[in-house]
Amino acid sequence: MKIAVMGAGAIGCYYGGLLARSGLPVTLIGRRLHVDAVKERGLVMEVGEERFTVPMDATTEVSGVADADVVLFCVKSGDTEAVGRDMLPHLRPDVTMLCLQNGVDNPDRLRAVTGGTVVPVAVYVATAMAGAGHVKHHGRGDLVMGPSPRDAEIVARFTAAGIPTTVSEAAIDALWGKLIVNCAYNALSALTQLPYGRLLAVPGVAEVMTDVVAECTAVATASGVTIAAGTLPAVLGLAATMPGQRSSTAQDLAMGKPTEIDHLNGLVIRKGAELHISTPANRVLHTLVKAAEAAKAGS
Amino acid sequence: MKIAVMGAGAIGCYYGGLLARSGLPVTLIGRRLHVDAVKERGLVMEVGEERFTVPMDATTEVSGVADADVVLFCVKSGDTEAVGRDMLPHLRPDVTMLCLQNGVDNPDRLRAVTGGTVVPVAVYVATAMAGAGHVKHHGRGDLVMGPSPRDAEIVARFTAAGIPTTVSEAAIDALWGKLIVNCAYNALSALTQLPYGRLLAVPGVAEVMTDVVAECTAVATASGVTIAAGTLPAVLGLAATMPGQRSSTAQDLAMGKPTEIDHLNGLVIRKGAELHISTPANRVLHTLVKAAEAAKAGS
Numbered sequence: 001m002k003i004a005v006m007g008a009g010a011i012g013c014y015y016g017g018l019l020a021r022s023g024l025p026v027t028l029i030g031r032r033l034h035v036d037a038v039k040e041r042g043l044v045m046e047v048g049e050e051r052f053t054v055p056m057d058a059t060t061e062v063s064g065v066a067d068a069d070v071v072l073f074c075v076k077s078g079d080t081e082a083v084g085r086d087m088l089p090h091l092r093p094d095v096t097m098l099c100l101q102n103g104v105d106n107p108d109r110l111r112a113v114t115g116g117t118v119v120p121v122a123v124y125v126a127t128a129m130a131g132a133g134h135v136k137h138h139g140r141g142d143l144v145m146g147p148s149p150r151d152a153e154i155v156a157r158f159t160a161a162g163i164p165t166t167v168s169e170a171a172i173d174a175l176w177g178k179l180i181v182n183c184a185y186n187a188l189s190a191l192t193q194l195p196y197g198r199l200l201a202v203p204g205v206a207e208v209m210t211d212v213v214a215e216c217t218a219v220a221t222a223s224g225v226t227i228a229a230g231t232l233p234a235v236l237g238l239a240a241t242m243p244g245q246r247s248s249t250a251q252d253l254a255m256g257k258p259t260e261i262d263h264l265n266g267l268v269i270r271k272g273a274e275l276h277i278s279t280p281a282n283r284v285l286h287t288l289v290k291a292a293e294a295a296k297a298g299s
Numbered sequence: 300m301k302i303a304v305m306g307a308g309a310i311g312c313y314y315g316g317l318l319a320r321s322g323l324p325v326t327l328i329g330r331r332l333h334v335d336a337v338k339e340r341g342l343v344m345e346v347g348e349e350r351f352t353v354p355m356d357a358t359t360e361v362s363g364v365a366d367a368d369v370v371l372f373c374v375k376s377g378d379t380e381a382v383g384r385d386m387l388p389h390l391r392p393d394v395t396m397l398c399l400q401n402g403v404d405n406p407d408r409l410r411a412v413t414g415g416t417v418v419p420v421a422v423y424v425a426t427a428m429a430g431a432g433h434v435k436h437h438g439r440g441d442l443v444m445g446p447s448p449r450d451a452e453i454v455a456r457f458t459a460a461g462i463p464t465t466v467s468e469a470a471i472d473a474l475w476g477k478l479i480v481n482c483a484y485n486a487l488s489a490l491t492q493l494p495y496g497r498l499l500a501v502p503g504v505a506e507v508m509t510d511v512v513a514e515c516t517a518v519a520t521a522s523g524v525t526i527a528a529g530t531l532p533a534v535l536g537l538a539a540t541m542p543g544q545r546s547s548t549a550q551d552l553a554m555g556k557p558t559e560i561d562h563l564n565g566l567v568i569r570k571g572a573e574l575h576i577s578t579p580a581n582r583v584l585h586t587l588v589k590a591a592e593a594a595k596a597g598s
Binding site: 207 | 487490491492493501502503504506507510514577579580582583584585586587589590591593594
């Protein structure tokens with residue numbers, strides 16, 4: 001089973017690295033900085049106390065997907081269509097594309113440009129790039145993926161590589177559960193530049209998150225998605241389990257990079273408008289992050 | 300008719316100055332910086348092309364209200380109760396207190412600590428301090444005040460002083476109309492630090508303002524207040540008439556001063572909670588301004 005990893009960020013490098021280490025042929029496709037480092041000395045992985053180097057193919061060319069049976073699709077949500085169109089001429093007709101991305105509509109958007117087998121995957125991992133071609137694991141690593149024709153083989157190979165993987169019709173529900181957490185935390189952490197612990201200590205923040213979760217749940221439910229009953233207490237309790245964490249949106253904004261907010265609160269607003277469900281709290285958060293992005297871009 | 304002006308900001312200085320110039324005895328009560336300047340060389344006023352100096356009494360002592368028939372109450376909304384309690388032992392029993400403040404509940408809050416005749420006044424003026432004891436007028440200046448026992452005499456004296464003044468049962472409605480404008484603009488201008496013209500050009504801002512106005516109107520209506528039918532287009536159109544304006548909240552936040560947000564969006568949230576009306580957009584804006592205030596105070 002040949003693997004291509006489209007997008008050499010922390011998610012792509014972590015899963016691609018484990019699969020390559022287990023003996024599968026893996027090609028990493030990403031930016032020159034990481035590709036050059038991996039070609040020169042392999043991917044450096046830090047997992048718990050272990051530190052090891054995994055040799056693998058790496059390229060900046062999207063044609064690197066050419067022979068792959070399975071593509072791990074790990075690009076930012078904003079790049080889904082563009083990268084999908086670039087891959088299309090090189091894809092095997094029987095390829096299985098696994099979307100390991102934030103947001104809930106990436107599989108639909110990728111399938112719209114590529115056709116074929118595109119599978120939603122909910123990713124539960126804390127991992128970050130620690131340098132060029134160097135990925136560090138901070139916790140978990142399990143995947144919940146939607147059903148697909150080759151899922152038995154994929155689960156077997158992934159499990160053998162040390163990636164706990166389950167197949168579930170509820171993968172989309174799991175993605176929505178993650179989306180709700182992101183809608184509650186990412187914009188507030190970005191706009192205040194506060195870590196989660198101090199964020200929840202600000203008067204009113206718990207009430208704002210309660211409004212955001214209620215709006216997201218209404219939109220999800222009207223979209224046919226099942227949201228677990230304990231979602232609100234789980235969201236409010238998250239800050240206590242990772243008080244020092246800042247959201248990816250906070251990090252993107254601080255570095256002047258485009259955020260994924262259009263695919264977080266922005267998606268809830270768009271879906272809400274389609275379904276005639278009002279989303280005022282999500283709208284304020286989305287609008288202020290877009291204004292902050294524009295201010296950074298202009299400065 | 301003896302006048303005391305409690306609070307020597309731009310509003311207090313502008314109206315107190317016009318009344319003193321018309322020949323009424325006026326005592327200005329405020330901070331040392333302005334009081335010293337006024338005692339030394341009178342209040343400097345710039346109105347249109349005119350520049351003139353108005354001699355008047357000035358003091359930093361709240362006992363300056365002692366002989367006043369009319370008190371112009373011009374302090375920040377957050378200081379209403381504390382200043383009211385300080386004034387109480389010095390007030391004439393038949394005093395008329397005119398609240399020339401932002402927000403809608405200052406008359407009720409002042410009356411709760413002072414008793415007596417407290418009158419809501421909606422102020423339509425653009426004016427700013429240009430230095431110590433120096434006020435500059437930028438536009439309008441008319442007042443809409445609620446009914447009170449001495450209102451005929453007050454209107455006559457004010458009108459003679461060049462202050463267009465009308466008495467209306469709808470003064471509270473007018474204050475709510477101003478509050479809605481402030482709820483729509485102040486926090487957004489503060490959080491983005493954008494002037495109104497550029498603010499309205501940010502995608503999503505008009506929709507956020509629409510949500511804010513709808514929430515405020517629902518709370519006002521349930522409180523027995525009449526909101527004019529054209530309020531939303533008037534709010535959205537305001538930016539075009541003053542594109543360079545930044546909100547007072549934006550100025551307070553930029554200077555690290557406490558804002559009046561608890562008496563703007565914060566009031567709508569509290570009234571909404573009492574009336575079981577949800578106010579999610581106002582809540583996000585209020586919470587983020589409070590977080591920004593706290594961040595400024597901590598930095």
